[in-house]
Amino acid sequence: MITAPSREADVIIVGAGISGMIAARALLAAGLTPLVLEADDRVGGRILTEEALPGLPVELGAQWIGDTHHRMFALAEELGVQTFPQYDDGETSYQLAGSGVLRQNDFHSRFGAELAELEKVLRLLDELAAEVPPEAPWLAPHAAEWDSITAGAWYDGQGLSPVARTLLEICTVGILAVPTVEVSFLHLLFTIQTCGVTSELFAESEGGAQTTRFVGGTGEIPRRLAALIADHLVLEAPVLLIEHGAEQVTVTCRGGLVARGRRVIVTLSPTLAGRIMYDPPLPGVRDQLTQRLPNASAMKAFFVYDEPFWRADGLNGQLISDIGPARMSNDTCMPGDGRGVLLLFLEGDQARTYGRLPTDRRRGALTAELVRHFGPKAAHPECYVDGEWAERQWTRGCYNANCGPLVWTTFGPALAAPVGAIHWAGTDTATHWSAYMEGAVESGERAAAAVIGELGG
Numbered sequence: 001m002i003t004a005p006s007r008e009a010d011v012i013i014v015g016a017g018i019s020g021m022i023a024a025r026a027l028l029a030a031g032l033t034p035l036v037l038e039a040d041d042r043v044g045g046r047i048l049t050e051e052a053l054p055g056l057p058v059e060l061g062a063q064w065i066g067d068t069h070h071r072m073f074a075l076a077e078e079l080g081v082q083t084f085p086q087y088d089d090g091e092t093s094y095q096l097a098g099s100g101v102l103r104q105n106d107f108h109s110r111f112g113a114e115l116a117e118l119e120k121v122l123r124l125l126d127e128l129a130a131e132v133p134p135e136a137p138w139l140a141p142h143a144a145e146w147d148s149i150t151a152g153a154w155y156d157g158q159g160l161s162p163v164a165r166t167l168l169e170i171c172t173v174g175i176l177a178v179p180t181v182e183v184s185f186l187h188l189l190f191t192i193q194t195c196g197v198t199s200e201l202f203a204e205s206e207g208g209a210q211t212t213r214f215v216g217g218t219g220e221i222p223r224r225l226a227a228l229i230a231d232h233l234v235l236e237a238p239v240l241l242i243e244h245g246a247e248q249v250t251v252t253c254r255g256g257l258v259a260r261g262r263r264v265i266v267t268l269s270p271t272l273a274g275r276i277m278y279d280p281p282l283p284g285v286r287d288q289l290t291q292r293l294p295n296a297s298a299m300k301a302f303f304v305y306d307e308p309f310w311r312a313d314g315l316n317g318q319l320i321s322d323i324g325p326a327r328m329s330n331d332t333c334m335p336g337d338g339r340g341v342l343l344l345f346l347e348g349d350q351a352r353t354y355g356r357l358p359t360d361r362r363r364g365a366l367t368a369e370l371v372r373h374f375g376p377k378a379a380h381p382e383c384y385v386d387g388e389w390a391e392r393q394w395t396r397g398c399y400n401a402n403c404g405p406l407v408w409t410t411f412g413p414a415l416a417a418p419v420g421a422i423h424w425a426g427t428d429t430a431t432h433w434s435a436y437m438e439g440a441v442e443s444g445e446r447a448a449a450a451v452i453g454e455l456g457g
């Protein structure tokens with residue numbers, strides 16, 4: 001008879017993304033034994049750094065941190081990962097509302113009134129978001145009203161000019177990675193509130209979420225975290241079943257590994273957490289919640305050139321477009337490396353449309369866009385790399401999960417509330433920078449602290 005392998009630990013952690021590994025590290029520090037079960041053959045989850053060319057890492061997943069990502073700065077320092085500022089010299093290139101391609105200064109003088117309109121709406125969003133408690137958005141004074149409409153419907157009701165409305169959509173889809181008609185207005189306000197204010201969320205410089213990068217790539221963070229918990233980590237162990245009692249959990253993986261512990265922390269996005277089988281079944285409200293929290297749609301595409309030629313033309317490598325196929329781009333060169341790297345973001349409907357095309361057709365459409373903005377040199381990259389997250393079995397879309405109308409107010413309390421011995425973590429459960437690495441770290445720390453409180457450390 002062949003017996004399935006088994007492991008014992010105090011706490012079983014499902015998922016070796018950053019939240020799971022942070023939780024494991026905190027438990028170890030408290031004298032408890034964690035065991036992290038990871039479905040994939042690598043750690044990091046939505047953080048994925050690959051070499052585009054020898055010595056040139058590109059970030060198919062998370063890339064930046066911002067000035068208020070204090071936990072991530074501290075973690076990088078502790079792990080010895082150096083940071084550097086995002087390149088931001090020069091003008092952004094715009095193509096909006098049939099304007100043709102315009103450089104930033106020309107765009108600003110032509111559309112000054114529309115930009116002022118946009119600014120006014122962003123200030124209003126900041127005011128309304130300040131009323132939303134990030135740990136309980138359903139308790140906001142106007143929660144019922146705000147949760148009954150989509151962000152898109154609210155935007156449409158602001159009497160904006162087409163250019164201001166389009167810019168607002170581009171900014172917002174750049175964060176949520178779904179069209180604004182898919183998201184509840186309350187969820188948009190929650191997202192703003194967890195990050196501070198719209199200027200932190202949308203800006204690339206001066207306090208925005210994308211001011212700072214990691215030397216060697218963001219993948220250095222999970223790689224070094226994994227080294228700290230190596231004896232407590234099993235890869236290629238997809239969790240299929242969690243049997244749970246008041247003081248005991250038994251977790252069964254595909255391949256037969258069985259892990260037993262006193263608590264389990266599940267760090268998957270809500271929709272993936274809902275695909276695990278639970279015995280006894282979870283309360284209906286928790287399952288109904290996970291039925292309603294789809295992951296968004298985004299992908300990144302990188303073009304590598306022998307030099308960052310756009311810089312010499314006074315451009316910062318950023319574009320903003322309502323034509324597409326990408327709405328935004330960035331200069332993502334590595335310091336000390338002479339090669340030029342441009343990143344294009346495909347988000348929401350554009351990720352869905354172009355992500356389903358054969359790579360050469362997607363690359364062709366993106367190349368044409370780059371040539372429009374940065375000139376003919378953009379037509380001849382040394383290499384092209386992209387990544388479609390909806391196709392990845394253990395992620396199934398990104399950047400995060402968004403609540404449609406009535407989800408927060410009807411099911412919200414079930415998002416992070418433990419169910420007996422089961423605790424929930426992962427960036428979607430965070431109250432500060434939810435959807436970001438910062439939120440993932442917060443959630444791992446919170447879940448670990450709760451478990452330590454219950455088990456003693």
Ligand SMILES: Cc1cc2nc3c(=O)[nH]c(=O)nc-3n(C[C@H](O)[C@H](O)[C@H](O)COP(=O)(O)OP(=O)(O)OC[C@H]3O[C@@H](n4cnc5c(N)ncnc54)[C@H](O)[C@@H]3O)c2cc1C
Binds near residue numbers: 020064269428435
């Ligand atoms: C394209 C992209 C760009 C991004 N850009 C940024 C950025 O610039 N800055 C930023 O701060 N954030 C960014 N993010 C978001 C950031 O990556 C996430 O917030 C963060 O990494 C989430 O960590 P997590 O631990 O909560 O979840 P995950 O990283 O999703 O970890 C969950 C883990 O669980 C594993 N798993 C899934 N199912 C099972 C199962 N059944 N059994 C066992 N294991 C399982 C997965 O393989 C994964 O390793 C980006 C994400 C993407 C995809």
